[in-house]
Amino acid sequence: MAAGGERIPGTPRYRHHQLRNPGTEPFLPNFLLKEWIVGAVFLLAFILWVWFNPVDLGPRANPDDTSFIPVPDWYFLFLYQILKYYPGQYIVFGTVLVPLVATLLLLFTPWLDVSKTRHPYKRPLATGAMVLTTFLVIWLTNEAAVQHRAEVAAASGQGQLSAGLVSLPKIPASQIHLTATDMPGYQIFEQNCSGCHGKSAEGGFGPPIYAIGKYWDENKLKSFITQGSPPKMPPKGGLSSESDVEKVAQWLAQQKGS
Numbered sequence: 001m002a003a004g005g006e007r008i009p010g011t012p013r014y015r016h017h018q019l020r021n022p023g024t025e026p027f028l029p030n031f032l033l034k035e036w037i038v039g040a041v042f043l044l045a046f047i048l049w050v051w052f053n054p055v056d057l058g059p060r061a062n063p064d065d066t067s068f069i070p071v072p073d074w075y076f077l078f079l080y081q082i083l084k085y086y087p088g089q090y091i092v093f094g095t096v097l098v099p100l101v102a103t104l105l106l107l108f109t110p111w112l113d114v115s116k117t118r119h120p121y122k123r124p125l126a127t128g129a130m131v132l133t134t135f136l137v138i139w140l141t142n143e144a145a146v147q148h149r150a151e152v153a154a155a156s157g158q159g160q161l162s163a164g165l166v167s168l169p170k171i172p173a174s175q176i177h178l179t180a181t182d183m184p185g186y187q188i189f190e191q192n193c194s195g196c197h198g199k200s201a202e203g204g205f206g207p208p209i210y211a212i213g214k215y216w217d218e219n220k221l222k223s224f225i226t227q228g229s230p231p232k233m234p235p236k237g238g239l240s241s242e243s244d245v246e247k248v249a250q251w252l253a254q255q256k257g258s
């Protein structure tokens, strides 16, 4: 590193006629000053960028929301992903050992890699390590993002809950537009199901089902309603005839939430 009187190739603009070592300039302050100026320009550009492109805060923390799946910011996703490959008692590999070894290797690179050759092809170990690390970081980041998106989709209304039920978000009845209300199934719904599922299927004692047709087809609906979900929902939803179940299933299958 830069010991006191180290000189590097270059021609100082200041008092260069007094030079004792032509073709070189002192590391301190000449070279470092140039570095600092470039660094300051970068920093200024960065500050301006952040100033004019503010990032909105995410949603407020809500301790009641048990479905929230925490995830680190994108630049830490690769570290987060490593944790998943060391389950149980091996977690210390992911939390401490692997990151520590990688950091130490990086820290000691100036002493480990002392070869004077600069060409990438002539330094297969260093070049290989860099390519491998870059590839791993990109791959792990992508893997973490893909897995997180799948988890969120599975836990929110876009997927199915572990109980096998569709979980639609609760929205005000005024925002729901039921369709095909001229079908006979709609009257059956109003008379027999809306007491639990709400007039607009917005949910009440039973879950919201205003867009159930987006997830379940007529057959799935028919078999679920026929079975019910005792003791919460009676078999056939309280209906007595099988053809009524069929009609209400036909109508519900049309409700796709838009």
Ligand code: HEC
Pocket (backbone or CB within 6 Å): 164, 165, 166, 167, 168, 188, 189, 192, 193, 194, 195, 196, 197, 205, 206, 207, 208, 209, 212, 221, 224, 225, 229, 232, 233, 234, 236, 237, 238, 239, 248, 249, 252
């Ligand atoms: C006594 C109240 C009650 C009545 C009446 C009732 N349901 Fe339900 N329904 C529920 C409850 C509670 C659930 C949630 C079941 C569970 O959590 O196991 C449910 C679940 C459902 C589901 C699945 C919802 C989802 O999110 O996956 C459908 C579809 C459904 N009901 C349709 C009907 C239809 C159609 C009728 C009328 C024929 C009806 N229900 C009548 C209480 C009721």
